[in-house]
Amino acid sequence: VSDPDQTFGRQPSQIAELGEFGLISRIIGQLPPNPVGVLVGPGDDAAVVLAADGRVVISTDVLVEGTHFRWDWSEARDVGVKAAAANLADIAAMGARATALVVGLVAPADLSVSVIDGLVAGLRDEAALVGAAIVGGDVTAGPCVTLAVTVIGDLEGRTPVLRSGAQVGDLVVLAGRLGWSAAGLALLQSGRDGAGIDLVAAALIAAHRRPEPPYAAGPQLARAGATAMCDVSDGLVADLGHLAEASGVAIALDIDALPSTPGVTFDQVLSGGEDHALVATLRADVPIPAGWREIGVVRAGHGVVEAQSAAPITGPG
Amino acid sequence: VSDPDQTFGRQPSQIAELGEFGLISRIIGQLPPNPVGVLVGPGDDAAVVLAADGRVVISTDVLVEGTHFRWDWSEARDVGVKAAAANLADIAAMGARATALVVGLVAPADLSVSVIDGLVAGLRDEAALVGAAIVGGDVTAGPCVTLAVTVIGDLEGRTPVLRSGAQVGDLVVLAGRLGWSAAGLALLQSGRDGAGIDLVAAALIAAHRRPEPPYAAGPQLARAGATAMCDVSDGLVADLGHLAEASGVAIALDIDALPSTPGVTFDQVLSGGEDHALVATLRADVPIPAGWREIGVVRAGHGVVEAQSAAPITGPG
Numbered sequence: 001v002s003d004p005d006q007t008f009g010r011q012p013s014q015i016a017e018l019g020e021f022g023l024i025s026r027i028i029g030q031l032p033p034n035p036v037g038v039l040v041g042p043g044d045d046a047a048v049v050l051a052a053d054g055r056v057v058i059s060t061d062v063l064v065e066g067t068h069f070r071w072d073w074s075e076a077r078d079v080g081v082k083a084a085a086a087n088l089a090d091i092a093a094m095g096a097r098a099t100a101l102v103v104g105l106v107a108p109a110d111l112s113v114s115v116i117d118g119l120v121a122g123l124r125d126e127a128a129l130v131g132a133a134i135v136g137g138d139v140t141a142g143p144c145v146t147l148a149v150t151v152i153g154d155l156e157g158r159t160p161v162l163r164s165g166a167q168v169g170d171l172v173v174l175a176g177r178l179g180w181s182a183a184g185l186a187l188l189q190s191g192r193d194g195a196g197i198d199l200v201a202a203a204l205i206a207a208h209r210r211p212e213p214p215y216a217a218g219p220q221l222a223r224a225g226a227t228a229m230c231d232v233s234d235g236l237v238a239d240l241g242h243l244a245e246a247s248g249v250a251i252a253l254d255i256d257a258l259p260s261t262p263g264v265t266f267d268q269v270l271s272g273g274e275d276h277a278l279v280a281t282l283r284a285d286v287p288i289p290a291g292w293r294e295i296g297v298v299r300a301g302h303g304v305v306e307a308q309s310a311a312p313i314t315g316p317g
Numbered sequence: 318v319s320d321p322d323q324t325f326g327r328q329p330s331q332i333a334e335l336g337e338f339g340l341i342s343r344i345i346g347q348l349p350p351n352p353v354g355v356l357v358g359p360g361d362d363a364a365v366v367l368a369a370d371g372r373v374v375i376s377t378d379v380l381v382e383g384t385h386f387r388w389d390w391s392e393a394r395d396v397g398v399k400a401a402a403a404n405l406a407d408i409a410a411m412g413a414r415a416t417a418l419v420v421g422l423v424a425p426a427d428l429s430v431s432v433i434d435g436l437v438a439g440l441r442d443e444a445a446l447v448g449a450a451i452v453g454g455d456v457t458a459g460p461c462v463t464l465a466v467t468v469i470g471d472l473e474g475r476t477p478v479l480r481s482g483a484q485v486g487d488l489v490v491l492a493g494r495l496g497w498s499a500a501g502l503a504l505l506q507s508g509r510d511g512a513g514i515d516l517v518a519a520a521l522i523a524a525h526r527r528p529e530p531p532y533a534a535g536p537q538l539a540r541a542g543a544t545a546m547c548d549v550s551d552g553l554v555a556d557l558g559h560l561a562e563a564s565g566v567a568i569a570l571d572i573d574a575l576p577s578t579p580g581v582t583f584d585q586v587l588s589g590g591e592d593h594a595l596v597a598t599l600r601a602d603v604p605i606p607a608g609w610r611e612i613g614v615v616r617a618g619h620g621v622v623e624a625q626s627a628a629p630i631t632g633p634g
Contacts, residue, residue, distance in 0.1 A: 039372060040477055043563075045410040045547050046376035046470070048477050051368035055356060058452065059363035060467055062421035064459040093362040104379035104421070104465040135375065142381040148421040148465030150377055153363070160357055160365050230362050246360075 047135035080122020089276035095222025104148035182272025184208025213276035250301030364452035397439020406593035412539025421465035489613035499589025501525030530593035567618030
């Protein structure tokens with residue numbers, strides 16, 4: 001009982017009170033035991049993770065306070081979920097299964113410990129959805145909260161699904177939501193949160209705070225023979241534009257086949273990012289797996305065009 | 318010739334002029350071709366790297382402007398070197414060889430493009446020292462420059478060398494510099510830079526700006542049978558304290574065996590971090606490989622003590 005704060009059961013309220021090593025211990029204490037496949041977990045110079053197929057998939061995404069999230073619009077747990085989701089979706093878009101994450105966390109010294117707890121819970125629980133674990137990290141002082149997440153994954157013997165493999169005649173298919181996050185953000189920006197909002201608005205705001213990428217759909221479509229795939233983080237037209245350019249083809253979108261959601265505008269469907277839907281191309285003779293819908297076809301040419309008119313679609317806004 | 322700036326050969330001076338995708342293209346353009354072992358390099362949702370031994374070592378470290386570096390004391394290239402070095406040393410300390418890095422880069426929109434070029438050059442060239450490549454990243458806007466680097470590595474069939482494996486009777490061995498970076502920082506803090514400084518001061522300041530961790534010494538000592546290892550990033554006494562605690566032993570330091578460097582105080586040797594020396598333990602009957610020096614012995618007990626007097630050593634300052 002050498003710490004008088006402990007005697008009275010007082011919890012530290014700011015991370016500066018914990019110090020770097022105290023903060024690291026606290027974070028590690030909130031993680032579950034290392035799953036099978038994590039050979040060395042947090043606490044050493046580095047972690048060691050099984051890479052059973054002899055290759056490792058790796059991607060990184062950074063979320064910055066003020067740029068990617070605001071504390072008046074998101075709780076800490078939501079931000080943790082969002083940071084994990086952006087990374088986990090990139091692994092899914094390669095047709096792989098995420099196995100482990102490391103987290104670089106920058107925070108001001110006066111940040112509430114409860115914010116750290118929330119961030120860790122969001123990261124941990126979102127990772128757990130796909131069976132991945134947080135295996136290491138770094139915490140350091142800085143002017144605003146920044147989460148730099150890196151995720152690694154396992155292709156389980158499959159060929160990675162790149163953006164560059166789309167072939168003329170392939171179908172274009174979609175899994176996941178389009179424009180929900182953008183619509184939710186627009187509601188928050190217009191001050192339409194709090195008591196009295198309707199169910200649709202509440203669902204869209206929730207979708208902005210906690211995206212729900214279709215993680216399992218990535219490996220599923222890779223197994224079915226996807227020729228190209230990417231996640232929608234910049235907006236459907238922008239990301240299909242990247243895929244079209246990488247593949248040297250045109251993507252012809254069937255506008256009528258795009259999902260229609262109450263409260264979500266057509267512009268938000270075309271240009272909203274952050275839902276981390278997956279878009280992919282698939283040979284036309286392959287049955288479309290459950291959870292995926294056909295939204296277009298791959299043609300010769302370039303860019304993203306409207307299937308009926310062949311007019312170029314440029315992301316609005 | 319659609320861009321009038323290009324017509325007159327004008328280079329963009331701020332990263333905002335390039336935009337996100339222009340900036341990414343510029344960075345990728347400064348990287349060498351993918352080495353063998355990088356199956357998918359930058360530009361897709363994720364990279365794919367060979368993990369030949371069926372396991373992957375992973376570590377992350379974040380450097381923040383104002384916390385870890387200052388632009389009046391370091392050039393951009395130095396900061397890139399430093400960010401890579403901190404990460405590469407962690408992989409070496411596991412007895413592994415680094416294979417690939419991903420870099421999360423946060424920067425204000427008005428940052429000079431030349432700073433980005435310098436950061437990339439430093440990261441790229443330091444990684445190349447060990448045969449590792451930058452395989453992906455993320456760039457985003459934020460209030461201060463932040464580099465979040467994650468590195469993965471290959472154990473090449475070896476057992477990872479943890480902090481927890483030291484045994485009573487083992488020798489304590491050191492590779493690399495102690496206190497150089499701290500001494501260089503002290504010179505910078507006292508304004509002793511610029512014309513007229515002596516060779517020793519110049520070397521110490523250079524060591525602060527660009528650490529030179531003994532990367533090859535990590536795998537070398539793992540092959541020789543190291544029982545425990547870590548890199549010195551918090552200071553010799555602090556890091557040996559972590560190793561002693563993880564192993565449940567005491568580390569008895571032979572003070573006279575510690576390296577002595579002109580311009581570096583004894584306190585800086587004991588408590589200076591950032592040189593990323595490697596410290597390790599080795600069975601006493603194993604010949605000490607070239608490049609390593611004996612600095613103590615593992616005893617029963619706890620903490621870091623002075624070998625002759627058995628008095629506890631606490632990091633000064």
